Amino acid sequence: MYKLDEETHLTIVYCLHKARPVRSRFKRGLDGKEVGVFASRTPDRLSPIGLQDVRLVRVEDTALIVEGLDAIDGTPVLDIKMSWSRG
Template sequence: MKTITLQAVGRVHSTRGKAEDDNWDKEKVYIELDATQFTPEALAGLADFSHVEILFHMDQVDPAKVEKTARHPRNNTDWPKVGIFAQRGKNRPNQIGATICRILKVDGIQLHLEGLDAIDGSPVLDIKPWVAEFAPRGEVFQPQWITELMRSYWRS
């Protein structure tokens, strides 16, 4: 396979210094763009959107814990053993996180958000406005175990 090299566009500033599973909507964070690459013009127009999708690197995951097969989500044996690509856990092969967050404000090269599930210092790979037309088309369904898992992920 081809190796891909990416350069972070910014960093996450958060009160969370370690990965925890729940209550992420309480987090008010900001992303600060890399001032050597970007000016405030890079965020121009973004405040006209309610939400943004953030792609980030979960760089603090222990490489020894990266999963490439199947496991019980959160090691809960009440839930089925499923492949790493059938769950959103942090211990994934490329440690890429993707989250849709509410935009609170844009201030210079800082993007203030609510509900980003990235820890302090996480490198940001990309920022994209959330556009309704990119939402899923057709019926959406998921297994019951993920509904149970996500009950307190955003709010307690």
């Protein structure tokens, strides 16, 4: 965590530990249309790995306060990297 507070954006790699296996095509719940998994917002994914660029708000001891992470509380973080993306 040393010097991490000097960054503005991070890339978070995390495990989608609550996702269930999903077929690559299924009927979407909203309208019943058949779509591929990547054309949906389902939390169930083909791969259990999540990757997202976020804005670092602040560092509090060993906790990172970020904006823009599409994960639930308690999601296991696998890696944290400096991001070249600046929003």
